[in-house]
Amino acid sequence: MKREIVRKIALRGLSLVVLLASAWPAPAQDAKTPYPTMAPLDQYLMDRNAEIALARTAAPESISRDAEVLVLGRHGYETAVKGKNGFVCVVERGWMGPFDGDDAANFWNPKVRGPVCYNPPAARSILPMTYKRTEMILAGQSKAQIIDGIKTFIKQDLPPLEPGAMAYMMSKEQYLNDGNHHNWMAHLMFYTPLMDGAVWGADLPHSPVMLNPQFGGAPEPIDVFMVPAGRWSDGTAAPVM
Amino acid sequence: MNRKKFTLLASLIFAMIFVLGAPSQMQAQDNKNAYSSMAPLNQYLMDRDAEIALARSAAPESISRDAEVWVLGQHGYEIAVKGKNGFACVVERSWMSPFDDPEFLNPDQRLPLCLNPPGARSHLPLTFKTTELALAGLSKTRMFDSIKAAFDKKELPLPEPGAMCYMMSKQQYFGRRYGNADPHLMFWFPKTDDKFWGAGLPGSPVYVHQYSPQPITEFIISVSKWSDGTAAPTE
Numbered sequence: 041m042k043r044e045i046v047r048k049i050a051l052r053g054l055s056l057v058v059l060l061a062s063a064w065p066a067p068a069q070d071a072k073t074p075y076p077t078m079a080p081l082d083q084y085l086m087d088r089n090a091e092i093a094l095a096r097t098a099a100p101e102s103i104s105r106d107a108e109v110l111v112l113g114r115h116g117y118e119t120a121v122k123g124k125n126g127f128v129c130v131v132e133r134g135w136m137g138p139f140d141g142d143d144a145a146n147f148w149n150p151k152v153r154g155p156v157c158y159n160p161p162a163a164r165s166i167l168p169m170t171y172k173r174t175e176m177i178l179a180g181q182s183k184a185q186i187i188d189g190i191k192t193f194i195k196q197d198l199p200p201l202e203p204g205a206m207a208y209m210m211s212k213e214q215y216l217n218d219g220n221h222h223n224w225m226a227h228l229m230f231y232t233p234l235m236d237g238a239v240w241g242a243d244l245p246h247s248p249v250m251l252n253p254q255f256g257g258a259p260e261p262i263d264v265f266m267v268p269a270g271r272w273s274d275g276t277a278a279p280v281m
Numbered sequence: 282m283n284r285k286k287f288t289l290l291a292s293l294i295f296a297m298i299f300v301l302g303a304p305s306q307m308q309a310q311d312n313k314n315a316y317s318s319m320a321p322l323n324q325y326l327m328d329r330d331a332e333i334a335l336a337r338s339a340a341p342e343s344i345s346r347d348a349e350v351w352v353l354g355q356h357g358y359e360i361a362v363k364g365k366n367g368f369a370c371v372v373e374r375s376w377m378s379p380f381d382d383p384e385f386l387n388p389d390q391r392l393p394l395c396l397n398p399p400g401a402r403s404h405l406p407l408t409f410k411t412t413e414l415a416l417a418g419l420s421k422t423r424m425f426d427s428i429k430a431a432f433d434k435k436e437l438p439l440p441e442p443g444a445m446c447y448m449m450s451k452q453q454y455f456g457r458r459y460g461n462a463d464p465h466l467m468f469w470f471p472k473t474d475d476k477f478w479g480a481g482l483p484g485s486p487v488y489v490h491q492y493s494p495q496p497i498t499e500f501i502i503s504v505s506k507w508s509d510g511t512a513a514p515t516e
Contacts, residue, residue, distance in 0.1 A: 099485075100479075100483060103482055159478060230468075238366065239398055240445065241340065241343075244343035245341060246342070247341050271486065
């Protein structure tokens with residue numbers, strides 16, 4: 041998802057950053073950490089109806105019209121629409137990305153909007169991590185506190201990962217980074233216990249499978265594989281990288 | 282002389298009628314009773330090197346070059362190349378199609394797959410078992426019953442979590458109806474509902490195949506490129 045494009049952009053942009061750094065050290069530093077801390081909460085919030093609509097764009101209408109829809113409130117996610125098919129659609133924010141490293145560049149980016157529709161197994165076993173992170177973020181905890189809190193949550197309260205947990209991320213309106221391709225690509229995500237990405241042939245030349253650095257054991261013990269969907273949820277053609 | 286010429290001409294015309302007429306007669310027969318019985322075994326077999334190459338074409342070379350490769354012999358599948366990465370590549374034949382597929386025993390079908398390690402462990406036994414039954418000349422009904430009994434007795438495993446395979450060969454051939462179809466990935470689960478992955482719904486990139494009698498659900502996701510990196514048709 042967003043973490044992958046961030047990683048790719050970070051790698052591709054590294055030489056440019058180095059070049060800029062030699063001439064203009066301060067801007068280069070800003071480019072490395074454009075969002076060092078949390079922005080005011082209002083910048084992460086959306087109009088309720090707009091958020092419902094955006095959340096639903098994560099999957100084709102045939103799936104999302106009967107899905108439960110969550111919206112972000114001041115203290116966490118709230119159910120805005122009850123569902124009938126077991127899917128849950130939500131617009132995730134930048135803090136669902138990695139905590140550290142190049143992939144963390146958009147962690148506090150208030151513009152990030154990641155609409156996702158989780159299938160029923162993922163809604164039961166992955167979505168609780170979205171709730172937990174978000175709850176601690178909105179409580180103003182530091183990254184270190186949040187990581188500790190998640191570790192405790194994993195030990196005590198996290199439901200076991202269900203086989204077949206997956207999600208749709210096919211919104212043309214997704215905003216995953218500040219680069220030229222905010223909406224990266226339409227894709228599906230598959231959640232597994234931690235494993236070697238090679239088990240799915242991920243990230244090998246010409247393989248359509250990618251390993252998302254989103255969780256990867258830091259600290260959530262989950263791997264996320266991605267496969268391009270080829271089309272946005274509205275049926276129009278999407279780029280495939 | 283004239284009689285000889287006439288005989289020759291008549292023979293040629295007869296031959297042409299026979300040759301030209303044969304496909305439509307055969308097609309009519311196929312439509313009624315397509316591939317109702319096993320063709321001679323040799324029609325299902327391939328040159329060994331060609332089969333290895335075809336099997337490998339199921340996945341990008343970065344995956345298949347270190348995969349185990351199986352080829353079909355007179356008595357079943359045999360390892361042709363030992364692997365190093367846990368993937369296994371194999372060219373399945375038409376008897377791995379659904380039992381109600383009209384091309385079930387079409388000897389021309391060639392279905393190359395590269396299975397990831399969980400897929401190789403849990404799906405290949407089904408391929409081997411079904412092939413064993415086909416090569417033994419069992420009727421479709423007896424094959425169906427044997428496969429069902431094998432699952433009922435737990436002699437065949439259910440799909441392991443994460444079992445999947447690549448099916449991205451440009452040379453794959455599903456038969457007359459689908460040709461080489463499109464490149465795709467397949468994911469296997471113990472039998473589950475189509476809607477589990479939102480499969481088959483309008484706009485969904487996920488398709489589903491419910492096996493029978495195997496208690497297996499297969500989700501299929503088309504991808505945009507063949508294993509060699511060239512673009513596949515968009516539809």
